[in-house]
Amino acid sequence: MFGEGLLTGMGVTWKHFWGKKETFCYPEEKLPMTERFRGGHLVLDHKKCIACSLCSLACPNQAIKLKIVPDAKKKRHMQSYVHLVGRCLYCNLCVEACNMHALSWDKNYAISSWHKEEMEDELVTAEGLAYFHEVMEKAKAEAEAEAKVAAEKAEAEKTGGDA
């Protein structure tokens, strides 16, 4: 029929008129990044990390600077975890190297900065640092308690031996 195509076309635009729109109002709305998107800042789960430094060893660009402190019981803890964003090539090797799944990406692609100093990212948050001190104190207290118990035991053994 003459004009059938025109009606079909009008049907298409009609459907689009009411349908869902493709536009995202960028700064207000952001597209969710995909599961395997690599980019942005690294995020460290301070409760999972065992300070094994495998991530830093795996990094081909030496982009990860760690400060690991052993506690009173000789267990290692992460005091500072600096990710040099400017050096990072987003190869994901650090994330893959971590056996504890303590590392992940925050998927925030808007990370440009004015100064080079801002490109050093500290991953141990205030909360993480508090946790660090807490475990250090706890280990110290435990070690002291153990030492005390050991000393008492030794004392008792000593006196017992005497008797």
Added chain:
Amino acid sequence: MDILNMMMGQGVVSTLADQLHNLFMLLFDNAVVAGFLMKCVGIGAILGIISVAAIVFTYGERKVCAFMQVRIGPNRVGGRFGLLQPIADMLKLMSKEDIIPQGCDRVVWALGPMLLFVPTALIYAFFPFDNGVALADVNVGIFLMLAISSQAVLPFLISGYASNSKYAFIGGMRTVAQMLSYEAPMVFSLLGVVMLSGSMRMSDIVNAQSEQLWFILMQPIAFVVFVISATAETNRVPFDLVEGEAEIVAGPFAEYSGMRWALFFLAEYANLLSVSILTTVFFLGGWNGPFLPGVVWFGLKVLAMVFVFMWFRWTFPRTRIDQMLAFSWKILLPLALVNVLFTGVGIYARQWM
């Protein structure tokens, strides 16, 4: 009670007008002065309607266009929905440099856009916005309306000619070809309506539709022909060969900038509104409708027609000039004539029944 009367009997607008008239009579105590003032108010109202329509339609057009292209359109100026976008557009146009092309015929060139606005605004005088609400409800309404609106050809031609640019001139020539060709089927499609209602007065035509059926049902062919030729008359896609950006830059508008160009823009939207009003009056029963006051029905129908014209615009591609003229003379005109013939036979047959 008063309000109910207003809704049922006279309609909101005419009641308002009556009260205003009484006020003028009180103030001046002179029927001539009061009548003159009433006409001035009417003219002001019509100019107001045109300007508001231009503002609303620029926004509407952008939104409709965006929605049909799966975008969301203006969303920055004036909040989430970009409601102040037309104002931003207007400010932009007003603050632009007024460039006068070298070697143009200055006086004629400057007159073009202003003249274009005259016939466009003038035909609003004949439109019945509600029962008894028309600035000049003359008994040859359709005839005058067609005569005046066809004058819009000339400003296009002179601004195309005066611009001293080949594109503008081609555009001007095209306008003449296009508008004159589509005038013919348009007039013949309206002839069926005139035959059925037996009058050229616009309010009579609307009244005839409240007695009989809406003419879109009685004259479907005429409706289609009218809508197509109205699209061509307003130079909108698919018949926007006058501007045809891809071929002749912007036709007669090519050499205009800033406010002068805005006048063309205003005229285009005023035209869009007037063809929608015409379609409503001739085919969609004008102000007739249940429950709501007449003006509201009128407004709703007009807006629906405006949407249809915008829908055409953002759906169809531009035609070629030869296809377009052939379509007018070889298809639309015969269709309109056949429609006139059948309407005549039908009326004749009914007399004998």
